[in-house]
Amino acid sequence: MSQDIIKINEIFYSIQGESTHAGRPCIFIRTSGCKLRCSWCDTKYSYDEGENYTFEKLLKEIKKFDCNLVELTGGEPLEQNSSFLFLQILLDRGYEVLLETGGHCSLEKVPSKIQKIVDIKCPASLMHKTVDWDNLAFLNSKDELKFVIQDRNDFDWAIDIIKKYSLKGKCNLLFSPVFEVLKNEELAKWICDEAPFARFQMQFHKIIWDSEIRGV
Numbered sequence: 001m002s003q004d005i006i007k008i009n010e011i012f013y014s015i016q017g018e019s020t021h022a023g024r025p026c027i028f029i030r031t032s033g034c035k036l037r038c039s040w041c042d043t044k045y046s047y048d049e050g051e052n053y054t055f056e057k058l059l060k061e062i063k064k065f066d067c068n069l070v071e072l073t074g075g076e077p078l079e080q081n082s083s084f085l086f087l088q089i090l091l092d093r094g095y096e097v098l099l100e101t102g103g104h105c106s107l108e109k110v111p112s113k114i115q116k117i118v119d120i121k122c123p124a125s126l127m128h129k130t131v132d133w134d135n136l137a138f139l140n141s142k143d144e145l146k147f148v149i150q151d152r153n154d155f156d157w158a159i160d161i162i163k164k165y166s167l168k169g170k171c172n173l174l175f176s177p178v179f180e181v182l183k184n185e186e187l188a189k190w191i192c193d194e195a196p197f198a199r200f201q202m203q204f205h206k207i208i209w210d211s212e213i214r215g216v
């Protein structure tokens with residue numbers, strides 16, 4: 001594929017539902033395609049559906065929204081080589097840019113000013129063996145590691161990983177319950193009692209709107 005073409009699943013303007021930026025209006029660009037198959041994936045429609053956009057067309061689309069915060073998400077943005085260049089172009093245009101990535105693709109070529117939100121896949125996702133641990137070397141204090149927790153085993157695993165790689169204080173650590181599987185109260189209690197260094201996060205967009213609605 002040409003360097004200035006990127007396959008896009010959807011573009012929409014909404015409230016940021018996750019991360020330390022939750023609650024802020026944000027333009028979302030969802031790329032098409034992901035090699036992973038997380039057991040609880042809520043964007044399966046992004047695996048194949050999509051159309052090719054030139055960078056020019058994509059920039060024109062997002063200019064329609066009066067917002068300076070943009071998130072490149074997926075699917076998996078970093079499975080497309082053109083994403084690295086597009087991230088730099090967004091920075092050059094003056095956007096504040098978030099990247100949400102599944103953690104299996106190298107972050108080495110991601111521009112340093114991009115704020116990275118990186119999944120660490122826990123065992124219940126069935127994708128924990130895909131984590132690229134070398135990526136930890138590319139994180140800085142404004143970046144975020146997100147653990148989606150389905151059960152107590154995931155929580156204990158996440159705590160072990162944080163200890164093993166000395167992640168406390170390295171970047172933001174987000175713990176998110178699998179929607180409608182792990183009770184919010186349960187995870188909140190575990191965090192208060194055993195992981196005060198972590199941030200509890202919910203998917204705001206699934207609370208504001210119907211959880212099945214796309215494009216929000």
Ligand code: SF4
Binds near residue numbers: 034036040044075076
């Ligand atoms: S990485 Fe994201 S898009 Fe890919 S399967 Fe997992 S949750 Fe779905």
